[in-house]
Amino acid sequence: MHHELKNKGFRVSHRRLVSIMRKNGIYHKYHRKYVKTTDSNHNLARAEDLVKRQFDSFKVNEAWCGDITYIPTEEGWLYLASVVDLGSRCLVGYKFGPTMDTNLICDALMMAIRDENPAFGTIFHSDQGYQYCSYQFQELLSSVGFRC
Helix, strand or coil, X not given: CHHHHHHCCCCXXXXXXXXXXXXXXXXXXXXXXXXXXXXXXXXXXXXXXXXXXXXCCCCCCCEEEEEEEEEEECCEEEEEEEEEECCCCCEEEEEXXXXXXXHHHHHHHHHHHHHHCCCCCCEEECXXXXXXXXXXXXXXXXXXXXXX
């Protein structure tokens, strides 16, 4: 918009243009640069890839996938840990929190287990971030009979 106005001979600063647009209920789309959130630079054990990118080859409660995403808010970042069933593509567990820690993903997994009651041997697939490779999370997976 700023470039168009400038090309048509109008002189207005970028800040002034944004202010005028906001007062009139017009908001521009921000282009955020990619932010890497997975910290794979750790010395924790990494699991074998049991899924091998065959995400469509599972039945309900046969394999679950977990991830953490971040949501910008006026108060700062809000983190969301989610657990998706690869067979049904349904969200089976989630947890919001102010920090991206292991407790966040453990709570999301426990919600999914409570609500879905998966069979022994269910696969849990995730990235190799330190939260998913942590001793706490690996112990939880083992205690409920999941394969990592």
